[in-house]
Amino acid sequence: MIPWLARRLLWSLLMLVLLMTMVFAIVRLAPGDPLDAGAAESVDARERQLLRERLGLDEPLAGQYVRWVSACLRGDWGLSLRQQRPVADVVGEAVGPTLLLTLTAYLLHLALAVLAAVAMAAYRGRFIDHLVGGAGLVLLSLPGFWLGLMLLLLFARQLGWFPAGGLQSVDAALLPAGARLLDLLRHLALPAATLALGSYMGTARYVRAALDEAMGQEFILAARSRGVSERRLLWRHALPHALLPLITLAGLHLPQLLGGAVVVEVVFGWPGLGRVSVEAIGARDYPVIMATTFLSAVLVTAGSLLADAGYRRADPRVRLTGPGTP
Amino acid sequence: MNELLRLSGLTVGFAGAALPVLRGLDLELAEGEAVALVGASGSGKTLLARAALGLLPPEAWQQGQVNWRGVEARLAPGGWGALRGRGLTWLPQEPLSGLNPLLTVGAQVSEAARQHQGLGHQDALRFTVDLLAELQLPSPMELLYAWPHELSGGMRQRVLLAAALACGPELLIADEPTSNLDTTVQRDLLAVLDRARRARGMALLFITHDHDLVPLVADRCVEISDGRLVERVSGRHAHEGARAPHTVRGAAPRLVPGNAAPALSARALVVRHGAAESVPAVAGVDLDLWPGRSVGLVGESAAGKSSLARALAGHLRPSSGVVSVGCVAAGSDRGAAARAARRRVQMLFQDAGASLNPRQRVGDTLIEAAGAAHPGMVSRLLAEVGLDEALAMRHPHALSGGQRQRVALARCLATDPAVLIADEPTSALDGGTRARVLELLTRVMVTRGLAVLLVTHDLDTALSFCDELLVMHSGLIIERAPAASFALLRHPHSRRLLDCRPAALASTSGWRDAPAAPAPAGGRPFSGCPLAGACPLQNASCFKELPPLAELAPGRWLRCPPASELPPPQFIDTI
Numbered sequence: 091m092i093p094w095l096a097r098r099l100l101w102s103l104l105m106l107v108l109l110m111t112m113v114f115a116i117v118r119l120a121p122g123d124p125l126d127a128g129a130a131e132s133v134d135a136r137e138r139q140l141l142r143e144r145l146g147l148d149e150p151l152a153g154q155y156v157r158w159v160s161a162c163l164r165g166d167w168g169l170s171l172r173q174q175r176p177v178a179d180v181v182g183e184a185v186g187p188t189l190l191l192t193l194t195a196y197l198l199h200l201a202l203a204v205l206a207a208v209a210m211a212a213y214r215g216r217f218i219d220h221l222v223g224g225a226g227l228v229l230l231s232l233p234g235f236w237l238g239l240m241l242l243l244l245f246a247r248q249l250g251w252f253p254a255g256g257l258q259s260v261d262a263a264l265l266p267a268g269a270r271l272l273d274l275l276r277h278l279a280l281p282a283a284t285l286a287l288g289s290y291m292g293t294a295r296y297v298r299a300a301l302d303e304a305m306g307q308e309f310i311l312a313a314r315s316r317g318v319s320e321r322r323l324l325w326r327h328a329l330p331h332a333l334l335p336l337i338t339l340a341g342l343h344l345p346q347l348l349g350g351a352v353v354v355e356v357v358f359g360w361p362g363l364g365r366v367s368v369e370a371i372g373a374r375d376y377p378v379i380m381a382t383t384f385l386s387a388v389l390v391t392a393g394s395l396l397a398d399a400g401y402r403r404a405d406p407r408v409r410l411t412g413p414g415t416p
Numbered sequence: 417m418n419e420l421l422r423l424s425g426l427t428v429g430f431a432g433a434a435l436p437v438l439r440g441l442d443l444e445l446a447e448g449e450a451v452a453l454v455g456a457s458g459s460g461k462t463l464l465a466r467a468a469l470g471l472l473p474p475e476a477w478q479q480g481q482v483n484w485r486g487v488e489a490r491l492a493p494g495g496w497g498a499l500r501g502r503g504l505t506w507l508p509q510e511p512l513s514g515l516n517p518l519l520t521v522g523a524q525v526s527e528a529a530r531q532h533q534g535l536g537h538q539d540a541l542r543f544t545v546d547l548l549a550e551l552q553l554p555s556p557m558e559l560l561y562a563w564p565h566e567l568s569g570g571m572r573q574r575v576l577l578a579a580a581l582a583c584g585p586e587l588l589i590a591d592e593p594t595s596n597l598d599t600t601v602q603r604d605l606l607a608v609l610d611r612a613r614r615a616r617g618m619a620l621l622f623i624t625h626d627h628d629l630v631p632l633v634a635d636r637c638v639e640i641s642d643g644r645l646v647e648r649v650s651g652r653h654a655h656e657g658a659r660a661p662h663t664v665r666g667a668a669p670r671l672v673p674g675n676a677a678p679a680l681s682a683r684a685l686v687v688r689h690g691a692a693e694s695v696p697a698v699a700g701v702d703l704d705l706w707p708g709r710s711v712g713l714v715g716e717s718a719a720g721k722s723s724l725a726r727a728l729a730g731h732l733r734p735s736s737g738v739v740s741v742g743c744v745a746a747g748s749d750r751g752a753a754a755r756a757a758r759r760r761v762q763m764l765f766q767d768a769g770a771s772l773n774p775r776q777r778v779g780d781t782l783i784e785a786a787g788a789a790h791p792g793m794v795s796r797l798l799a800e801v802g803l804d805e806a807l808a809m810r811h812p813h814a815l816s817g818g819q820r821q822r823v824a825l826a827r828c829l830a831t832d833p834a835v836l837i838a839d840e841p842t843s844a845l846d847g848g849t850r851a852r853v854l855e856l857l858t859r860v861m862v863t864r865g866l867a868v869l870l871v872t873h874d875l876d877t878a879l880s881f882c883d884e885l886l887v888m889h890s891g892l893i894i895e896r897a898p899a900a901s902f903a904l905l906r907h908p909h910s911r912r913l914l915d916c917r918p919a920a921l922a923s924t925s926g927w928r929d930a931p932a933a934p935a936p937a938g939g940r941p942f943s944g945c946p947l948a949g950a951c952p953l954q955n956a957s958c959f960k961e962l963p964p965l966a967e968l969a970p971g972r973w974l975r976c977p978p979a980s981e982l983p984p985p986q987f988i989d990t991i
């Protein structure tokens with residue numbers, strides 16, 4: 091287990107370094123520079139040159155790269171060009187909300203997927219199977235922002251059950267702790283539901299296929315011959331076989347959800363990484379763009395690392411004797 | 417006695433198939449009765465079991481009735497599902513796929529106890545422990561939390577038996593439960609099954625392809641053929657005359673010609689599957705194969721037979737030692753001579769179907785193996801293995817099991833080999849087909865002067881086919897003797913293998929009460945005799961050093977000093 095983990099960590103690190111380099115290259119090679127977007131009109135050529143020097147934009151690329159990496163490693167991500175605050179602060183504030191949103195959405199996504207899959211498998215080939223499958227496919231094919239807007243219109247505007255956006259109410263700081271949590275959850279509900287509803291069907295179809303395969307195995311036949319009920323066969327005997335690979339799939343789903351979160355955060359005004367990076371891109375706020383991209387990469391890598399490690403813990407066969415365990 | 421299960425006019429077939437597999441079959445089973453159902457593979461034995469359980473595969477159709485205690489099963493109160501478990505249940509053939517790999521032993525066995533005995537969680541676990549102990553599983557408490565993959569095949573099969581018994585069934589349908597087990601393990605499983613059945617007064621339908629097992633488990637025997645049942649004589653006597661001892665070899669074993677050179681020889685061969693410190697699968701074997709002679713390599717499944725066979729055939733790289741074919745070292749060299757030498761050693765596998773390319777016609781397979789197409793070569797090869805020329809145009813799936821094995825043999829012969837290594841070539845075949853394939857092998861061996869190594873777990877096959885027997889255990893040759901008679905085998909382990917053969921058990925009255933075999937000491941550091949600790953003849957020196965393979969008499973070698981000193985008759989009744 092340990093040597094495996096060490097190898098895996100090394101790979102992840104390598105990936106991140108590669109990614110940092112690519113981010114740097116892409117951002118710097120794109121046409122235009124921050125001065126074009128931000129202060130452009132109001133600054134004359136000489137001042138512009140001074141600014142360039144201050145930001146280090148006139149150095150050769152290699153030099154900029156080395157400076158950037160070493161500063162990043164020291165925790166100094168530079169100043170946000172737009173907000174004139176340390177990037178670490180801007181991004182740091184956004185990480186929490188994004189994690190909260192993505193993880194909540196993922197839990198919801200899993201619950202929906204498993205319920206839908208079990209329902210489809212239990213009523214295989216019958217009406218409920220087609221109904222659940224069809225509804226899921228419709229949801230899957232809707233664009234995320236549209237689904238978000240519809241939920242917003244229906245539940246926030248028409249019915250008024252949930253707030254229309256933001257992380258918390260304006261007066262949240264004045265509320266007692268319990269009410270503050272409730273307030274947060276109410277704000278969380280719509281964005282998380284948008285993310286989960288738009289994505290659960292992919293997983294559900296996967297789980298359903300795995301369930302069908304497991305239900306065809308001989309151990310199911312043997313358990314059935316011992317009089318075990320169909321419901322128990324499905325939930326207790328077959329479902330673990332379908333859930334196990336999901337742990338690994340989680341490593342793939344996390345990036346998807348993070349990607350989806352960008353749109354949802356913008357629609358619901360959720361102050362997360364996605365919204366921060368969209369704004370930063372609009373303003374060519376390079377330090378922020380690089381930081382958010384890098385942070386997303388770290389999240390994705392960490393997610394898939396956790397997923398792999400989790401799989402090895404969860405499967406008794408891999409845990410004890412599995413291939414690849416040195 | 418009250419009738420329990422009755423199948424009347426049972427017809428089961430598959431959509432699209434021309435003929436149904438079971439054709440109007442009738443079977444009655446009374447309370448507490450043990451019936452053996454014998455049939456060749458593909459005769460529909462398993463289909464019958466699944467029809468009785470109401471668990472036919474979805475693509476099968478069924479006519480006729482299945483009655484349980486006089487009521488048609490599908491109309492019983494609560495339906496068929498309510499009968500399964502308490503009424504009748506099933507013991508599958510394959511112990512690994514029959515157990516859920518993601519549930520612990522305790523979870524799978526106690527589930528049935530909770531459901532059918534109405535026990536609470538704790539009581540069900542206690543019940544499970546007792547049951548596992550009754551079936552002579554070691555340390556049942558720890559076993560509760562063991563995963564199926566941690567157990568040996570024999571233990572898995574007992575766990576499955578425990579799960580079935582936990583339902584408290586009136587009828588157990590055992591579907592070839594021992595066909596993948598070693599004979600020693602098979603004996604123990606049959607013994608616990610028989611004892612558990614008698615203690616509960618449970619009825620048993622024992623499905624098997626092996627006539628020899630019938631007297632061990634059943635009072636009555638029915639045979640399935642052509643989709644119908646043929647009643648046989650009472651099980652306990654069915655054995656006599658059913659299997660005439662018959663030697664494929666013909667006369668006495670062929671002797672090693674005085675002046676010839678061996679076709680293949682191995683010296684100090686060691687094979688490891690893991691790291692350099694791991695316990696070797698083959699732990700230093702010397703062996704010679706002579707032209708026109710066959711050597712039988714027998715032993716249990718973990719003895720290292722297959723590893724040895726693969727190393728000899730060049731499919732596995734030995735960790736140390738040499739294999740030479742006709743005086744060319746073939747094992748480790750890469751040169752053209754070594755490659756040519758390896759080509760002269762061909763291997764015939766148990767599963768001929770899997771070793772043939774499914775998309776290639778038989779004729780093309782043979783031409784590819786020969787490396788060049790000579791006119792008439794394909795038909796000559798097919799004729800040599802007793803197949804019609806017309807089969808050259810067929811694909812493997814259009815052949816029967818016996819035909820496939822013959823094609824696989826023809827493919828080996830296409831390279832004009834000097835040595836043929838056959839790894840359990842007949843164990844997937846039924847009695848008659850098996851004998852014919854062995855006869856063919858003998859004929860080919862004699863006419864071509866082939867040196868043959870037959871790897872098998874079936875001592876009877878080895879005795880009837882081979883000139884010499886090698887017995888393996890823990891990667892070592894423990895005994896070597898002419899295959900003239902089993903009486904020549906003396907090693908305690910060889911005797912145990914002999915005594916556990918179903919045919920031998922049938923004539924031993926107290927076989928059920930003999931103690932279960934002690935678990936073999938696995939993975940311990942290799943010093944001393946591998947059997948020390950589980951051997952009736954052991955003495956102090958057995959634990960200290962590995963006894964040498966010593967020559968007792970010309971052609972008879974034994975790796976057991978205590979056994980060499982005793983006269984043979986004394987071993988007849990030891991385990």
Ligand code: SF4
Nearest residue numbers: 945948951953958976
């Ligand atoms: S050497 Fe000793 S332990 Fe080994 S088989 Fe002979 S008597 Fe038994």
